[in-house]
Amino acid sequence: xxxxxxxxxxxxxxxxxxxxxxxxxxxxxxxxxxxxxxxxxxxxxxxxxxxxxxxxxxxxxxxxxxxxxxxxxxxxxxxxxxxxxxxxxxxxxxxxxxxxxxxxxxxxxxxxxxxxxxxxxxxxxxxxxxxxxxxxxxxxxxxxxxxxxxxxxxxxxxxxxxxxxxxxxxxxxxxxxxxxxxxxxxxxxxxxxxxxxxxxxxxx
Numbered sequence: 357x358x359x360x361x362x363x364x365x366x367x368x369x370x371x372x373x374x375x376x377x378x379x380x381x382x383x384x385x386x387x388x389x390x391x392x393x394x395x396x397x398x399x400x401x402x403x404x405x406x407x408x409x410x411x412x413x414x415x416x417x418x419x420x421x422x423x424x425x426x427x428x429x430x431x432x433x434x435x436x437x438x439x440x441x442x443x444x445x446x447x448x449x450x451x452x453x454x455x456x457x458x459x460x461x462x463x464x465x466x467x468x469x470x471x472x473x474x475x476x477x478x479x480x481x482x483x484x485x486x487x488x489x490x491x492x493x494x495x496x497x498x499x500x501x502x503x504x505x506x507x508x509x510x511x512x513x514x515x516x517x518x519x520x521x522x523x524x525x526x527x528x529x530x531x532x533x534x535x536x537x538x539x540x541x542x543x544x545x546x547x548x549x550x551x552x553x554x555x556x557x558x559x560x
Contacts, residue, residue, distance in 0.1 A: 358413040360389040360400050364560035366461050366523040367423040368410045373515050374427040376552035378434035393469055424454060427512055440512040449505050453513025456494055456502070460520040463490040468527050491524070499537040507543050510550070518547050526558045
């Protein structure tokens, strides 16, 4: 499998963490990319009309996107026992947690674009605050009603959440989310020691 890759993308990181967790990282050929929210990479657009990463290509150039689809595909390739997508009663909790982690990331990226890409004279403070409020309410839910589900097995939901927290540290290092979410902070410190997390630290 070939993967259009950006070393700063938290969604690409989700894919690579999943690959390491399932022992299939050596089956991925990394392709460079110049994906951006304004200027798109035409090579990616040929395969994924949104122009977003991650986008994977199978042997016959069949594309797979977005990160949730690629993670599920990698999980299916693994020869080792286990799965990050349980098929029993917990399945929909895991899928919902993955969606929550991605929702936090979506809001983070909109804040990032507003602060970095939009001309300063056109920036909208209320828009930024509204997106960051989504991040905060998501963190509150993770600290409260979802904590037991993310802190058990390291599944697709946990991976999405830990990548979201890692992106907060990477791009919003001045945001103190730890003091108000101590259980989440302790869990993040623990799972950040996994090989899959250390091998996929964001850059750029």
